[in-house]
Amino acid sequence: MNDHTSLRFTSEHARDDGIVEREFTLGDIPGILWTPGSAAAPVPLILLGHPGGPGLARIRPRLDARARASAELGFASVALEMPGSGERPALPDMESARDDLRRALDAGERPGEDVIDRLVLPLVERTVPEWQAAMDALLALPEIGGPVAYSGGVLAIGIRLAAVDPRVVAAGLFAGSYVPLRMFDEARRIRIPVHVLLQWDDEGNDRQRALEVFDAFGSAEKTLQANLGGHTGVPAYAGEDAGRFFARHLNLPR
Protein backbone atom coordinates (compact mmCIF):
# COMPACT_ATOMS: atom_id res chain seq x y z
CA MET A 1 0.00 0.00 0.00
CA ASN A 2 1.41 3.36 -0.97
CA ASP A 3 1.14 6.42 1.21
CA HIS A 4 -1.76 8.45 -0.12
CA THR A 5 -1.78 10.97 2.68
CA SER A 6 0.90 13.48 1.72
CA LEU A 7 -0.48 16.23 -0.50
CA ARG A 8 2.11 18.16 -2.48
CA PHE A 9 1.27 20.90 -4.97
CA THR A 10 3.56 20.75 -8.00
CA SER A 11 2.26 23.68 -10.05
CA GLU A 12 -0.09 26.62 -9.63
CA HIS A 13 -1.69 28.62 -12.40
CA ALA A 14 -4.05 31.57 -11.90
CA ARG A 15 -6.13 31.51 -15.07
CA ASP A 16 -7.64 34.45 -16.91
CA ASP A 17 -11.12 33.25 -15.94
CA GLY A 18 -10.21 33.61 -12.25
CA ILE A 19 -9.87 29.90 -11.57
CA VAL A 20 -6.76 28.78 -9.72
CA GLU A 21 -5.57 25.50 -11.17
CA ARG A 22 -3.10 23.45 -9.16
CA GLU A 23 -1.51 20.16 -10.04
CA PHE A 24 -0.59 17.99 -7.12
CA THR A 25 0.50 14.57 -6.04
CA LEU A 26 -1.22 12.72 -3.24
CA GLY A 27 1.43 10.15 -2.38
CA ASP A 28 2.06 8.76 -5.86
CA ILE A 29 -1.32 9.76 -7.34
CA PRO A 30 -1.28 12.76 -9.69
CA GLY A 31 -4.26 15.07 -9.50
CA ILE A 32 -5.59 18.50 -10.39
CA LEU A 33 -7.44 20.90 -8.11
CA TRP A 34 -9.48 23.81 -9.47
CA THR A 35 -10.70 26.54 -7.10
CA PRO A 36 -12.82 29.60 -7.93
CA GLY A 37 -10.49 32.56 -7.50
CA SER A 38 -12.85 35.00 -5.90
CA ALA A 39 -14.29 32.86 -3.12
CA ALA A 40 -14.49 34.72 0.20
CA ALA A 41 -15.39 31.68 2.31
CA PRO A 42 -14.38 28.00 2.16
CA VAL A 43 -16.13 26.37 -0.80
CA PRO A 44 -17.80 23.01 -1.42
CA LEU A 45 -15.89 20.39 -3.41
CA ILE A 46 -16.91 18.28 -6.40
CA LEU A 47 -15.05 15.04 -7.10
CA LEU A 48 -14.79 14.73 -10.89
CA GLY A 49 -15.19 11.04 -11.67
CA HIS A 50 -14.00 9.84 -15.06
CA PRO A 51 -13.29 6.51 -16.74
CA GLY A 52 -9.52 6.73 -16.62
CA GLY A 53 -7.92 4.81 -19.45
CA PRO A 54 -6.08 7.41 -21.50
CA GLY A 55 -4.98 9.34 -18.42
CA LEU A 56 -5.64 12.81 -17.07
CA ALA A 57 -3.53 14.63 -19.66
CA ARG A 58 -5.56 13.21 -22.55
CA ILE A 59 -8.97 14.00 -21.05
CA ARG A 60 -7.88 17.37 -19.64
CA PRO A 61 -10.05 19.49 -21.98
CA ARG A 62 -13.22 17.73 -20.81
CA LEU A 63 -12.14 17.94 -17.17
CA ASP A 64 -11.37 21.65 -17.66
CA ALA A 65 -14.90 22.26 -18.93
CA ARG A 66 -16.41 20.44 -15.97
CA ALA A 67 -14.13 22.31 -13.56
CA ARG A 68 -15.19 25.63 -15.12
CA ALA A 69 -18.87 24.71 -14.71
CA SER A 70 -18.19 23.84 -11.06
CA ALA A 71 -16.31 27.10 -10.47
CA GLU A 72 -19.17 29.09 -11.98
CA LEU A 73 -21.37 27.54 -9.29
CA GLY A 74 -18.79 28.60 -6.70
CA PHE A 75 -17.38 25.11 -6.10
CA ALA A 76 -13.86 23.69 -6.14
CA SER A 77 -13.34 20.49 -8.09
CA VAL A 78 -10.71 17.81 -8.21
CA ALA A 79 -9.64 15.01 -10.54
CA LEU A 80 -7.32 12.13 -9.70
CA GLU A 81 -5.41 9.90 -12.06
CA MET A 82 -7.17 6.53 -11.91
CA PRO A 83 -5.34 3.36 -10.84
CA GLY A 84 -3.76 1.80 -13.92
CA SER A 85 -4.21 4.97 -16.00
CA GLY A 86 -1.80 7.56 -17.39
CA GLU A 87 1.66 7.23 -15.84
CA ARG A 88 0.44 5.06 -12.97
CA PRO A 89 1.55 1.40 -12.86
CA ALA A 90 -0.41 -0.85 -15.21
CA LEU A 91 -2.88 -3.31 -13.68
CA PRO A 92 -2.64 -6.41 -15.89
CA ASP A 93 -5.71 -8.16 -14.42
CA MET A 94 -7.91 -5.15 -15.09
CA GLU A 95 -6.45 -4.78 -18.57
CA SER A 96 -7.31 -8.37 -19.32
CA ALA A 97 -10.89 -7.86 -18.05
CA ARG A 98 -11.13 -4.71 -20.20
CA ASP A 99 -9.98 -6.72 -23.24
CA ASP A 100 -12.66 -9.33 -22.53
CA LEU A 101 -15.26 -6.58 -22.27
CA ARG A 102 -14.19 -5.10 -25.62
CA ARG A 103 -14.28 -8.52 -27.25
CA ALA A 104 -17.85 -9.07 -26.02
CA LEU A 105 -19.01 -5.63 -27.19
CA ASP A 106 -17.27 -6.02 -30.56
CA ALA A 107 -19.07 -9.35 -30.99
CA GLY A 108 -22.37 -7.63 -30.14
CA GLU A 109 -22.71 -9.69 -26.97
CA ARG A 110 -23.69 -8.71 -23.47
CA PRO A 111 -20.53 -8.94 -21.33
CA GLY A 112 -20.75 -11.70 -18.72
CA GLU A 113 -21.19 -10.91 -15.04
CA ASP A 114 -17.70 -12.32 -14.39
CA VAL A 115 -16.17 -9.79 -16.79
CA ILE A 116 -18.01 -6.91 -15.10
CA ASP A 117 -16.91 -8.18 -11.68
CA ARG A 118 -13.25 -8.59 -12.75
CA LEU A 119 -13.19 -5.14 -14.33
CA VAL A 120 -15.18 -3.07 -11.87
CA LEU A 121 -14.73 -4.55 -8.40
CA PRO A 122 -10.92 -4.08 -8.23
CA LEU A 123 -11.33 -0.56 -9.61
CA VAL A 124 -13.85 0.29 -6.89
CA GLU A 125 -11.69 -1.30 -4.18
CA ARG A 126 -8.65 0.70 -5.28
CA THR A 127 -10.20 4.03 -6.21
CA VAL A 128 -12.60 4.70 -3.34
CA PRO A 129 -9.87 4.84 -0.66
CA GLU A 130 -7.92 7.18 -2.94
CA TRP A 131 -10.90 9.54 -3.20
CA GLN A 132 -11.27 9.34 0.57
CA ALA A 133 -7.59 10.21 1.05
CA ALA A 134 -8.07 13.14 -1.34
CA MET A 135 -11.03 14.36 0.72
CA ASP A 136 -8.96 14.06 3.91
CA ALA A 137 -6.20 16.19 2.41
CA LEU A 138 -8.27 18.73 0.49
CA LEU A 139 -10.89 19.40 3.17
CA ALA A 140 -7.97 20.30 5.44
CA LEU A 141 -7.11 23.23 3.14
CA PRO A 142 -8.49 26.56 4.42
CA GLU A 143 -10.08 27.39 1.03
CA ILE A 144 -12.11 24.15 0.90
CA GLY A 145 -14.93 23.66 3.35
CA GLY A 146 -17.18 20.97 1.94
CA PRO A 147 -19.73 19.53 1.62
CA VAL A 148 -18.59 17.14 -1.11
CA ALA A 149 -20.39 15.78 -4.15
CA TYR A 150 -19.36 13.05 -6.56
CA SER A 151 -19.87 13.81 -10.23
CA GLY A 152 -19.58 11.72 -13.34
CA GLY A 153 -18.54 8.37 -14.58
CA VAL A 154 -17.65 4.94 -13.31
CA LEU A 155 -21.04 4.57 -11.71
CA ALA A 156 -19.90 1.82 -9.35
CA ILE A 157 -17.27 4.11 -7.79
CA GLY A 158 -19.92 6.76 -7.19
CA ILE A 159 -22.21 4.16 -5.63
CA ARG A 160 -19.55 2.89 -3.24
CA LEU A 161 -18.49 6.41 -2.23
CA ALA A 162 -22.10 7.50 -1.69
CA ALA A 163 -22.76 4.38 0.37
CA VAL A 164 -19.71 4.55 2.63
CA ASP A 165 -18.59 8.18 3.07
CA PRO A 166 -20.92 10.61 4.88
CA ARG A 167 -18.90 13.58 3.62
CA VAL A 168 -20.42 12.95 0.16
CA VAL A 169 -23.87 14.58 0.33
CA ALA A 170 -24.98 14.34 -3.32
CA ALA A 171 -24.07 12.34 -6.40
CA GLY A 172 -24.52 13.35 -10.04
CA LEU A 173 -23.84 10.07 -11.79
CA PHE A 174 -23.36 8.97 -15.35
CA ALA A 175 -25.61 5.97 -15.89
CA GLY A 176 -23.98 2.72 -16.78
CA SER A 177 -24.71 -0.93 -16.77
CA TYR A 178 -21.32 -1.98 -15.41
CA VAL A 179 -22.41 -2.32 -11.85
CA PRO A 180 -21.57 -5.73 -10.36
CA LEU A 181 -24.70 -7.50 -9.14
CA ARG A 182 -23.24 -7.72 -5.65
CA MET A 183 -23.17 -3.91 -5.53
CA PHE A 184 -26.95 -3.53 -5.92
CA ASP A 185 -27.29 -3.86 -2.13
CA GLU A 186 -24.98 -0.87 -1.74
CA ALA A 187 -27.13 1.10 -4.19
CA ARG A 188 -30.19 0.27 -2.06
CA ARG A 189 -28.43 1.66 1.02
CA ILE A 190 -27.76 5.05 -0.59
CA ARG A 191 -29.80 7.83 1.02
CA ILE A 192 -28.24 10.96 -0.50
CA PRO A 193 -29.88 12.79 -3.44
CA VAL A 194 -28.89 11.26 -6.77
CA HIS A 195 -29.10 12.77 -10.26
CA VAL A 196 -28.38 10.25 -13.03
CA LEU A 197 -27.64 11.11 -16.66
CA LEU A 198 -28.44 8.32 -19.09
CA GLN A 199 -27.54 8.49 -22.77
CA TRP A 200 -30.44 6.64 -24.36
CA ASP A 201 -28.37 5.23 -27.24
CA ASP A 202 -25.14 4.60 -25.37
CA GLU A 203 -23.61 1.81 -27.45
CA GLY A 204 -21.55 0.26 -24.68
CA ASN A 205 -24.30 0.23 -22.08
CA ASP A 206 -27.20 -2.08 -21.35
CA ARG A 207 -30.12 0.33 -20.92
CA GLN A 208 -32.27 -2.10 -18.97
CA ARG A 209 -29.48 -2.78 -16.48
CA ALA A 210 -28.88 0.96 -16.14
CA LEU A 211 -32.58 1.46 -15.30
CA GLU A 212 -32.41 -1.36 -12.75
CA VAL A 213 -29.49 0.38 -11.05
CA PHE A 214 -31.48 3.62 -10.92
CA ASP A 215 -34.45 1.73 -9.53
CA ALA A 216 -32.26 0.30 -6.77
CA PHE A 217 -31.09 3.62 -5.31
CA GLY A 218 -32.61 4.05 -1.86
CA SER A 219 -32.58 7.86 -2.04
CA ALA A 220 -35.69 9.87 -1.28
CA GLU A 221 -34.70 12.28 -4.04
CA LYS A 222 -33.53 10.64 -7.23
CA THR A 223 -33.78 11.87 -10.79
CA LEU A 224 -32.95 10.06 -14.01
CA GLN A 225 -32.42 12.30 -17.00
CA ALA A 226 -32.24 10.35 -20.25
CA ASN A 227 -31.23 12.15 -23.41
CA LEU A 228 -31.11 11.00 -26.98
CA GLY A 229 -27.62 10.25 -28.14
CA GLY A 230 -24.57 8.12 -27.56
CA HIS A 231 -21.99 8.02 -24.80
CA THR A 232 -20.31 11.34 -25.59
CA GLY A 233 -23.42 13.13 -26.83
CA VAL A 234 -24.63 14.64 -23.54
CA PRO A 235 -26.43 17.85 -24.53
CA ALA A 236 -25.37 21.15 -22.98
CA TYR A 237 -28.70 21.64 -21.20
CA ALA A 238 -28.23 18.29 -19.43
CA GLY A 239 -24.96 19.57 -18.01
CA GLU A 240 -26.75 22.71 -16.85
CA ASP A 241 -29.51 20.67 -15.19
CA ALA A 242 -26.84 18.64 -13.37
CA GLY A 243 -25.23 21.91 -12.28
CA ARG A 244 -28.51 23.03 -10.75
CA PHE A 245 -28.70 19.70 -8.92
CA PHE A 246 -25.30 20.34 -7.31
CA ALA A 247 -26.21 23.95 -6.55
CA ARG A 248 -29.35 22.79 -4.72
CA HIS A 249 -27.47 20.34 -2.53
CA LEU A 250 -24.05 21.91 -1.96
CA ASN A 251 -25.09 25.47 -1.18
CA LEU A 252 -25.89 24.66 2.41
CA PRO A 253 -26.64 27.41 4.90
CA ARG A 254 -23.49 28.08 6.92
Added chain:
Amino acid sequence: MNDHTSLRFTSEHARDDGIVEREFTLGDIPGILWTPGSAAAPVPLILLGHPGGPGLARIRPRLDARARASAELGFASVALEMPGSGERPALPDMESARDDLRRALDAGERPGEDVIDRLVLPLVERTVPEWQAAMDALLALPEIGGPVAYSGGVLAIGIRLAAVDPRVVAAGLFAGSYVPLRMFDEARRIRIPVHVLLQWDDEGNDRQRALEVFDAFGSAEKTLQANLGGHTGVPAYAGEDAGRFFARHLNLPR
Protein backbone atom coordinates in the same frame (compact mmCIF):
# COMPACT_ATOMS: atom_id res chain seq x y z
CA MET B 1 -70.38 18.61 -34.87
CA ASN B 2 -70.57 21.77 -32.86
CA ASP B 3 -69.10 25.02 -34.03
CA HIS B 4 -65.75 25.37 -32.30
CA THR B 5 -64.67 28.45 -34.23
CA SER B 6 -66.35 31.34 -32.41
CA LEU B 7 -64.24 32.64 -29.56
CA ARG B 8 -66.10 34.68 -26.97
CA PHE B 9 -64.50 36.08 -23.82
CA THR B 10 -66.86 35.84 -20.86
CA SER B 11 -64.72 37.38 -18.11
CA GLU B 12 -61.47 39.28 -17.76
CA HIS B 13 -59.42 39.69 -14.60
CA ALA B 14 -56.15 41.63 -14.33
CA ARG B 15 -54.42 39.90 -11.43
CA ASP B 16 -52.08 41.45 -8.89
CA ASP B 17 -49.21 39.43 -10.35
CA GLY B 18 -49.69 41.16 -13.71
CA ILE B 19 -51.29 38.18 -15.44
CA VAL B 20 -54.48 38.83 -17.39
CA GLU B 21 -56.83 35.90 -16.90
CA ARG B 22 -59.75 35.56 -19.29
CA GLU B 23 -62.44 32.91 -19.34
CA PHE B 24 -63.90 32.18 -22.72
CA THR B 25 -66.05 29.85 -24.71
CA LEU B 26 -64.95 28.43 -28.02
CA GLY B 27 -68.25 27.36 -29.45
CA ASP B 28 -69.54 25.31 -26.53
CA ILE B 29 -66.12 24.57 -25.00
CA PRO B 30 -65.23 26.53 -21.87
CA GLY B 31 -61.62 27.61 -21.53
CA ILE B 32 -59.22 29.91 -19.71
CA LEU B 33 -56.52 32.07 -21.28
CA TRP B 34 -53.67 33.53 -19.22
CA THR B 35 -51.43 36.22 -20.74
CA PRO B 36 -48.44 37.96 -19.16
CA GLY B 37 -49.54 41.55 -18.60
CA SER B 38 -46.39 43.37 -19.50
CA ALA B 39 -45.64 41.76 -22.88
CA ALA B 40 -44.61 44.33 -25.50
CA ALA B 41 -44.72 41.92 -28.46
CA PRO B 42 -46.98 38.97 -29.33
CA VAL B 43 -46.08 36.04 -27.10
CA PRO B 44 -45.73 32.27 -27.58
CA LEU B 45 -48.54 30.03 -26.38
CA ILE B 46 -48.51 26.93 -24.20
CA LEU B 47 -51.43 24.49 -24.40
CA LEU B 48 -51.99 23.17 -20.87
CA GLY B 49 -52.96 19.53 -21.24
CA HIS B 50 -54.68 17.88 -18.29
CA PRO B 51 -56.60 14.67 -17.65
CA GLY B 52 -60.06 16.21 -17.52
CA GLY B 53 -62.37 14.26 -15.27
CA PRO B 54 -63.29 16.61 -12.43
CA GLY B 55 -63.49 19.61 -14.74
CA LEU B 56 -61.56 22.86 -15.04
CA ALA B 57 -63.06 24.44 -11.92
CA ARG B 58 -61.81 21.63 -9.69
CA ILE B 59 -58.26 21.57 -11.08
CA ARG B 60 -58.02 25.35 -11.35
CA PRO B 61 -55.37 25.77 -8.60
CA ARG B 62 -52.98 23.45 -10.42
CA LEU B 63 -53.69 25.09 -13.76
CA ASP B 64 -53.13 28.51 -12.16
CA ALA B 65 -49.70 27.44 -10.94
CA ARG B 66 -48.74 26.18 -14.39
CA ALA B 67 -50.09 29.35 -16.03
CA ARG B 68 -48.02 31.46 -13.61
CA ALA B 69 -44.89 29.48 -14.46
CA SER B 70 -45.62 30.03 -18.17
CA ALA B 71 -46.20 33.75 -17.67
CA GLU B 72 -42.91 34.06 -15.79
CA LEU B 73 -41.24 32.75 -18.94
CA GLY B 74 -43.16 35.35 -20.95
CA PHE B 75 -45.65 32.93 -22.48
CA ALA B 76 -49.44 32.87 -22.69
CA SER B 77 -51.16 29.64 -21.74
CA VAL B 78 -54.57 28.15 -22.30
CA ALA B 79 -56.67 25.35 -20.84
CA LEU B 80 -59.82 23.85 -22.36
CA GLU B 81 -62.52 21.84 -20.67
CA MET B 82 -62.05 18.28 -21.92
CA PRO B 83 -64.80 16.42 -23.78
CA GLY B 84 -67.01 14.68 -21.22
CA SER B 85 -65.59 16.70 -18.31
CA GLY B 86 -67.00 19.46 -16.09
CA GLU B 87 -70.26 20.87 -17.48
CA ARG B 88 -69.72 19.35 -20.92
CA PRO B 89 -72.05 16.51 -22.04
CA ALA B 90 -71.13 13.12 -20.58
CA LEU B 91 -69.60 10.52 -22.90
CA PRO B 92 -71.01 7.20 -21.69
CA ASP B 93 -68.69 5.01 -23.81
CA MET B 94 -65.62 6.72 -22.40
CA GLU B 95 -67.06 6.51 -18.88
CA SER B 96 -67.56 2.81 -19.29
CA ALA B 97 -63.97 2.38 -20.52
CA ARG B 98 -62.75 4.45 -17.54
CA ASP B 99 -64.70 2.17 -15.20
CA ASP B 100 -63.07 -0.88 -16.79
CA LEU B 101 -59.65 0.73 -16.36
CA ARG B 102 -60.33 1.44 -12.68
CA ARG B 103 -61.53 -2.11 -12.14
CA ALA B 104 -58.33 -3.50 -13.67
CA LEU B 105 -56.11 -1.19 -11.59
CA ASP B 106 -58.05 -1.93 -8.39
CA ALA B 107 -57.57 -5.63 -9.07
CA GLY B 108 -53.83 -5.02 -9.55
CA GLU B 109 -54.06 -6.04 -13.20
CA ARG B 110 -52.58 -4.49 -16.30
CA PRO B 111 -55.51 -2.94 -18.24
CA GLY B 112 -56.14 -4.71 -21.56
CA GLU B 113 -55.26 -3.05 -24.87
CA ASP B 114 -58.96 -2.89 -25.70
CA VAL B 115 -59.64 -0.82 -22.59
CA ILE B 116 -56.81 1.58 -23.44
CA ASP B 117 -58.09 1.86 -27.02
CA ARG B 118 -61.71 2.48 -25.94
CA LEU B 119 -60.66 5.08 -23.39
CA VAL B 120 -57.92 6.95 -25.23
CA LEU B 121 -58.66 6.83 -28.95
CA PRO B 122 -62.05 8.64 -28.77
CA LEU B 123 -60.52 11.21 -26.44
CA VAL B 124 -57.71 11.87 -28.92
CA GLU B 125 -60.14 12.04 -31.86
CA ARG B 126 -62.32 14.57 -30.05
CA THR B 127 -59.77 16.68 -28.24
CA VAL B 128 -57.13 17.28 -30.90
CA PRO B 129 -59.49 19.16 -33.28
CA GLU B 130 -60.60 21.25 -30.30
CA TRP B 131 -57.01 22.21 -29.53
CA GLN B 132 -56.50 23.03 -33.19
CA ALA B 133 -59.61 25.24 -33.21
CA ALA B 134 -58.28 26.96 -30.08
CA MET B 135 -54.97 27.60 -31.86
CA ASP B 136 -56.83 29.02 -34.87
CA ALA B 137 -58.74 31.44 -32.66
CA LEU B 138 -56.02 32.39 -30.16
CA LEU B 139 -53.19 32.85 -32.68
CA ALA B 140 -55.48 35.38 -34.43
CA LEU B 141 -55.38 37.58 -31.31
CA PRO B 142 -52.86 40.43 -31.62
CA GLU B 143 -51.28 39.61 -28.25
CA ILE B 144 -50.51 35.97 -29.15
CA GLY B 145 -47.89 35.28 -31.79
CA GLY B 146 -46.83 31.66 -31.38
CA PRO B 147 -44.98 29.40 -31.64
CA VAL B 148 -47.03 26.88 -29.69
CA ALA B 149 -45.99 24.14 -27.28
CA TYR B 150 -48.06 21.37 -25.74
CA SER B 151 -47.52 20.77 -22.05
CA GLY B 152 -48.72 18.11 -19.70
CA GLY B 153 -50.92 15.12 -19.46
CA VAL B 154 -52.90 12.77 -21.61
CA LEU B 155 -49.76 11.72 -23.42
CA ALA B 156 -51.66 10.39 -26.43
CA ILE B 157 -53.22 13.80 -27.09
CA GLY B 158 -49.77 15.40 -27.02
CA ILE B 159 -48.46 12.74 -29.40
CA ARG B 160 -51.26 13.25 -31.92
CA LEU B 161 -50.96 17.05 -31.79
CA ALA B 162 -47.16 16.91 -32.16
CA ALA B 163 -47.53 14.51 -35.08
CA VAL B 164 -50.19 16.41 -37.04
CA ASP B 165 -49.94 20.15 -36.32
CA PRO B 166 -46.82 22.03 -37.42
CA ARG B 167 -47.72 25.01 -35.24
CA VAL B 168 -46.73 22.90 -32.24
CA VAL B 169 -42.92 23.18 -32.09
CA ALA B 170 -42.16 21.50 -28.76
CA ALA B 171 -43.90 19.13 -26.37
CA GLY B 172 -43.33 18.79 -22.64
CA LEU B 173 -45.20 15.61 -21.87
CA PHE B 174 -46.24 13.74 -18.78
CA ALA B 175 -45.23 10.13 -19.27
CA GLY B 176 -47.94 7.54 -19.28
CA SER B 177 -48.52 4.05 -20.44
CA TYR B 178 -51.99 4.71 -21.84
CA VAL B 179 -50.89 5.08 -25.41
CA PRO B 180 -52.79 2.79 -27.80
CA LEU B 181 -50.42 0.47 -29.65
CA ARG B 182 -51.66 1.83 -32.97
CA MET B 183 -50.37 5.28 -31.95
CA PHE B 184 -46.74 4.16 -31.68
CA ASP B 185 -46.34 4.89 -35.39
CA GLU B 186 -47.42 8.46 -34.76
CA ALA B 187 -44.86 8.72 -31.96
CA ARG B 188 -42.18 7.54 -34.41
CA ARG B 189 -43.14 10.33 -36.84
CA ILE B 190 -42.67 13.09 -34.27
CA ARG B 191 -39.71 15.32 -35.07
CA ILE B 192 -40.14 18.19 -32.61
CA PRO B 193 -38.15 18.36 -29.36
CA VAL B 194 -39.79 16.36 -26.59
CA HIS B 195 -39.26 16.59 -22.83
CA VAL B 196 -40.97 13.80 -20.89
CA LEU B 197 -41.56 13.75 -17.15
CA LEU B 198 -41.92 10.27 -15.69
CA GLN B 199 -42.89 9.65 -12.09
CA TRP B 200 -40.93 6.52 -11.27
CA ASP B 201 -43.51 5.15 -8.82
CA ASP B 202 -46.67 6.26 -10.61
CA GLU B 203 -49.18 3.69 -9.35
CA GLY B 204 -51.49 3.85 -12.37
CA ASN B 205 -48.79 3.64 -15.00
CA ASP B 206 -46.86 0.78 -16.52
CA ARG B 207 -43.28 2.05 -16.38
CA GLN B 208 -41.99 -0.30 -19.07
CA ARG B 209 -44.68 0.82 -21.51
CA ALA B 210 -43.92 4.46 -20.70
CA LEU B 211 -40.25 3.84 -21.54
CA GLU B 212 -41.26 2.17 -24.81
CA VAL B 213 -43.28 5.24 -25.75
CA PHE B 214 -40.28 7.45 -25.03
CA ASP B 215 -38.09 5.14 -27.07
CA ALA B 216 -40.48 5.44 -30.02
CA PHE B 217 -40.33 9.24 -30.37
CA GLY B 218 -38.57 10.13 -33.62
CA SER B 219 -37.28 13.46 -32.30
CA ALA B 220 -33.61 14.39 -32.61
CA GLU B 221 -33.85 16.04 -29.19
CA LYS B 222 -35.69 14.07 -26.58
CA THR B 223 -35.23 14.00 -22.84
CA LEU B 224 -36.80 11.75 -20.26
CA GLN B 225 -36.69 13.03 -16.72
CA ALA B 226 -37.72 10.41 -14.19
CA ASN B 227 -38.20 11.43 -10.59
CA LEU B 228 -38.92 9.39 -7.52
CA GLY B 229 -42.51 9.60 -6.45
CA GLY B 230 -46.09 8.95 -7.45
CA HIS B 231 -48.38 10.57 -9.98
CA THR B 232 -48.83 13.87 -8.17
CA GLY B 233 -45.36 14.00 -6.62
CA VAL B 234 -43.51 15.90 -9.36
CA PRO B 235 -40.76 17.82 -7.55
CA ALA B 236 -40.50 21.60 -8.00
CA TYR B 237 -37.12 21.39 -9.73
CA ALA B 238 -38.63 19.11 -12.39
CA GLY B 239 -41.17 21.81 -13.20
CA GLU B 240 -38.32 24.31 -13.46
CA ASP B 241 -36.37 22.02 -15.80
CA ALA B 242 -39.48 21.68 -17.99
CA GLY B 243 -39.77 25.48 -17.98
CA ARG B 244 -36.24 25.79 -19.29
CA PHE B 245 -37.11 23.30 -22.03
CA PHE B 246 -39.97 25.53 -23.17
CA ALA B 247 -37.82 28.65 -22.89
CA ARG B 248 -35.19 27.05 -25.16
CA HIS B 249 -37.69 26.18 -27.85
CA LEU B 250 -40.30 28.95 -27.74
CA ASN B 251 -38.03 31.97 -27.48
CA LEU B 252 -37.37 32.04 -31.19
CA PRO B 253 -35.58 34.98 -32.77
CA ARG B 254 -38.20 37.26 -34.29
